[in-house]
Amino acid sequence: MSKDRVLIAMSGGVDSSVAALLMKQKGYDCIGITMRLFDNDDIGKCSERTCCSAEDTEDARQVAERVGIPYYVYNFTGRFRENVIERFVDAYEHGRTPNPCIDCNRYMKFGALFEKAKDLSCGTVVTGHYARIGYDETRGRYLLRKGQDPEKDQSYVLYQMTQEQLAHVQFPLGEMTKEETRALAAEAGLENASKHESQDICFVPDGKYADFIEHFRGQVYPPGDFIDREGNVLGQHKGVIRYTIGQRKGLGIALQKPAYVCGIDPVQNTVTLGSSEDLFTTELTAAEVNLIAVDRIDTPMEVTARVRYHQKEQPATVIQIAKDRIRLTFHEAQRAITPGQAVVMYQGDVVIGGGVIE
Numbered sequence: 001m002s003k004d005r006v007l008i009a010m011s012g013g014v015d016s017s018v019a020a021l022l023m024k025q026k027g028y029d030c031i032g033i034t035m036r037l038f039d040n041d042d043i044g045k046c047s048e049r050t051c052c053s054a055e056d057t058e059d060a061r062q063v064a065e066r067v068g069i070p071y072y073v074y075n076f077t078g079r080f081r082e083n084v085i086e087r088f089v090d091a092y093e094h095g096r097t098p099n100p101c102i103d104c105n106r107y108m109k110f111g112a113l114f115e116k117a118k119d120l121s122c123g124t125v126v127t128g129h130y131a132r133i134g135y136d137e138t139r140g141r142y143l144l145r146k147g148q149d150p151e152k153d154q155s156y157v158l159y160q161m162t163q164e165q166l167a168h169v170q171f172p173l174g175e176m177t178k179e180e181t182r183a184l185a186a187e188a189g190l191e192n193a194s195k196h197e198s199q200d201i202c203f204v205p206d207g208k209y210a211d212f213i214e215h216f217r218g219q220v221y222p223p224g225d226f227i228d229r230e231g232n233v234l235g236q237h238k239g240v241i242r243y244t245i246g247q248r249k250g251l252g253i254a255l256q257k258p259a260y261v262c263g264i265d266p267v268q269n270t271v272t273l274g275s276s277e278d279l280f281t282t283e284l285t286a287a288e289v290n291l292i293a294v295d296r297i298d299t300p301m302e303v304t305a306r307v308r309y310h311q312k313e314q315p316a317t318v319i320q321i322a323k324d325r326i327r328l329t330f331h332e333a334q335r336a337i338t339p340g341q342a343v344v345m346y347q348g349d350v351v352i353g354g355g356v357i358e
Contacts, residue, residue, distance in 0.1 A: 012056030096340025246336030
């Protein structure tokens with residue numbers, strides 16, 4: 001395999017299209033691939049604000065033709081169902097709020113796609129993510145760094161990348177802004193230069209997660225009790241999959257003061273409501289931990305951390321308590337730390353690592 005022969009993940013969006021354009025201009029031997037992750041008929045009507053539609057595939061094909069690279073579509077529906085959709089549904093059933101984009105990167109783009117790259121004798125995988133890769137000679141480790149554009153930085157959803165993957169990946173857009181990307185696409189005459197951003201979860205195009213889960217499982221989740229923090233019954237909820245920590249809207253219950261979801265117990269089938277103040281805490285534990293910048297955290301380390309994608313990083317202290325678990329303490333209490341979401345840790349623009357909040 002040669003690092004000069006590259007496999008480019010092409011979603012049909014402007015970012016991956018410009019990534020392909022840049023790699024071709026740099027003289028690489030490029031192959032474009034679209035990963036077919038699900039059948040659109042299985043999830044209902046598609047929206048222009050999702051990715052992975054039939055229209056996206058055609059857009060990617062047209063870009064590959066204009067750029068002048070071979071292009072293929074490969075079927076990964078089975079692996080996507082197992083590693084992304086099943087994990088998504090299982091999380092909600094257990095009272096957690098998942099981030100399927102992280103699982104898609106972990107299991108599909110930097111899992112299944114890496115295997116396909118080897119089959120095609122490609123030594124490098126290329127995506128349109130806004131992030132950067134570096135190498136620390138002192139540590140002897142590859143580093144994942146934030147994208148140059150803070151508005152588009154996607155390092156949060158890439159924290160599961162391994163040293164092996166970082167050694168064989170390129171992010172051509174890491175030093176660019178979105179405006180620069182669109183300008184390059186327009187200059188090159190790419191049809192998707194002004195295409196809308198993908199906003200929704202690709203397999204839930206209407207954003208109705210609970211309806212999707214019930215359709216996927218073929219069952220209706222039973223109602224149960226809303227309770228307060230003392231266990232007093234306040235009313236009836238519509239099934240635990242319809243709630244997430246910190247939620248206020250759509251509860252379907254009228255109380256004398258604003259109420260927020262503070263806890264979800266799928267075993268007892270209860271949803272605990274409380275005040276906004278009840279949502280604040282300083283400490284979390286996380287599992288499925290992946291460390292990038294260091295091999296282990298043997299002594300308390302000062303970091304900044306995010307507990308959701310677009311949150312501003314907050315100062316914290318972290319210690320590793322098991323091979324794949326950490327305990328992190330924020331210097332100031334944080335609101336609505338949510339099981340199932342990711343906590344990602346930084347020092348400056350370098351990703352230390354992250355894990356799934358327990």
